[in-house]
Amino acid sequence: MRAKKRQRQSELQSLLDDNPFLTDQELAERFAVSIQTIRLDRMELGIPELRERVKMVANDAYAKIKSLGEEELIGDLWQFEPEVRGVSTLDATMEMIYEKTMTVRAEHIFAQANSLAVFMANSSEAITVGASVQFLRPVYAGERLVCTAAIVKREEKRIHMDVTTTSTDSLVFSGKFILGISV
Amino acid sequence: MRAKKRQRQSELQSLLDDNPFLTDQELAERFAVSIQTIRLDRMELGIPELRERVKMVANDAYAKIKSLGEEELIGDLWQFEPEVRGVSTLDATMEMIYEKTMTVRAEHIFAQANSLAVFMANSSEAITVGASVQFLRPVYAGERLVCTAAIVKREEKRIHMDVTTTSTDSLVFSGKFILGISV
DNA sequence: CTATAATTGTGAGCAGGTAATAATAGCCGG
DNA sequence: CCGGCTATTATTACCTGCTCACAATTATAG
Incomplete structure (x- = not known):
């Protein structure tokens, strides 16, 4: 029994x-x-x-879901000057971590940057066509990531943007994004 | 009233x-x-x-949560030759979509690629230090993304990888990743 | 064969409701 | 100022999916 x-x-x-x-x-x-x-x-x-x-x-x-899900903008919008620059913040949580190294996985940092870039291009329907990015140092849970996207050049069918992310005053991420405008 | x-x-x-x-x-x-x-x-x-x-x-x-959450590897591992190449698949769902354009947001495609790259470097503790990526065409819900990561060069402190993603036989993403080895 | 373990049953009570019905309060137009 | 309407509040009965306490039954191992 x-x-x-x-x-x-x-x-x-x-x-x-x-x-x-x-x-x-x-x-x-x-x-x-x-x-x-x-x-x-x-x-x-x-x-x-x-x-x-x-x-x-x-x-x-x-x-x-809040960490990396269906939200259009990952992080919270903090500042926004149309056609110039936008700033978003994102708190790194345990959910974003790669266990072996205890550091935030790159896709989360990329996601914050990319979604902010897309948001900045909001005047029209934009999709990311390319990006060149550097992850400058490891990020740990608890850090607050402040991401700034600045429009560098606006062409007829493309937008060039510089996106950087800092945390506690040091640069953690820097990237150049190119977005394509379809409409 | x-x-x-x-x-x-x-x-x-x-x-x-x-x-x-x-x-x-x-x-x-x-x-x-x-x-x-x-x-x-x-x-x-x-x-x-x-x-x-x-x-x-x-x-x-x-x-x-299954779509893009706390999983270490985003997508399902399909093939894996240690030190050479790995392949993962990911089904694009409605959760991954940017509403305006109805296309999959770049961070999801990046996430699949990045997590596979990190997985490939699994012999040690690796973090992404840089990437140069192109999103070659829009991806829609329902597509099956097949991502291949191949190790190009292994240095003492760095691994270079080429990562490409295809869907229905056409290339949708291509990127070069550099991972840093910390231990 | 009996002491113990495992299972089943019973009844009361609770949270967070639905559904229905009635009473009351507040306001608006004429 | 009063009738009528909307909005609000109250009351009661019932439901699900439990918990808790206690008892009764069944199985089984020693």
């Missing part, structure tokens, strides 16, 4: 690990045991109830 | 837009009205109850 219990509990654990949206009811049916058994198992495993699980997923998600 | 109501409802809307975790109770206190008023407002605005909102966030999140 004890073997069955352990078996069920470990299955329960992994089942809920990759699908937190199951009710005790559904779990009870899946394992062909009573709802109370499922509750006892959850207690023993320290697994919270459905609603708490969903809340946790939603919360994580909320943090992570 | 009508003005007050509209005011409150629009505030309610935007409040819940960027914080779906508020109960009717809390909202009622915030607006100094009864709980029923809040419920009526939600009805009129078609806003579901707290639990449904949280569930929605959790669900989205579940999908979105």
Whole structure:
């Protein structure tokens, strides 16, 4: 009997690990045991109830999505002079980190810069066609990245921009972006 | 009276837009009205109850996190010859799109490339120090991006890599990455 | 065969609601 | 100033998916 219990509990654990949206009811049916058994198992495993699980997923998600998700502008716009320059800030979080080195992954720094560049070109429909970038020093969680994009030259079909990112007064990123205007 | 109501409802809307975790109770206190008023407002605005909102966030999140979140390697590794080349694929989704142009935002393409480059350098602790990249054509949702990173030169403290991304047999991205080795 | 472990059942109570119905307050036009 | 309308508040019953406490049953190992 004890073997069955352990078996069920470990299955329960992994089942809920990759699908937190199951009710005790559904779990009870899946394992062909009573709802109370499922509750006892959850207690023993320290697994919270459905609603708490969903809340946790939603919360994580909320943090992570902000870090690099569907936002059009990554970071928060701080200053904006149309056709001249824009400044955005982004707080580096643990979600952005490459574990081995504990440094912020380059794509996040690039994303802040690129999205600001695209935003600056907002007079029309712009897409990034090229960029030459340097990541000048490693960035750690907790740093506040201040990104400045300045329009260098505006041609008929292209915009050239210089984008730099600083943190605690030292340069961490510098890049030249070329955006193409399609309309 | 009508003005007050509209005011409150629009505030309610935007409040819940960027914080779906508020109960009717809390909202009622915030607006100094009864709980029923809040419920009526939600009805009129078609806003579901707290639990449904949280569930929605959790669900989205579940999908979105997969697209571009805390993963170390963005995309799925397809081929890997240590010290030579690696290939990853990434399906472009609606979450990656810049609304105005309906094209995938450059940072996603960059992220796939950069994370693959870092992965390739996995023998040691590598960080991106520079990159020169071209986005050769717009990419739309639904395309499968196949990214190839090849090691060009390995120096004592640096790795040079060529990274290209293709989709439906045409080149969409090409870049040269330089990674620094710290250990 | 019995002591212990595992399972099942029962009832009360809670949070955060829905739904329906009624009563009250505030304002506006005539 | 009063009738009518909208907005607001209150009240009650009910729902889901639990928790908590307690009891009863079943299984099984020693």
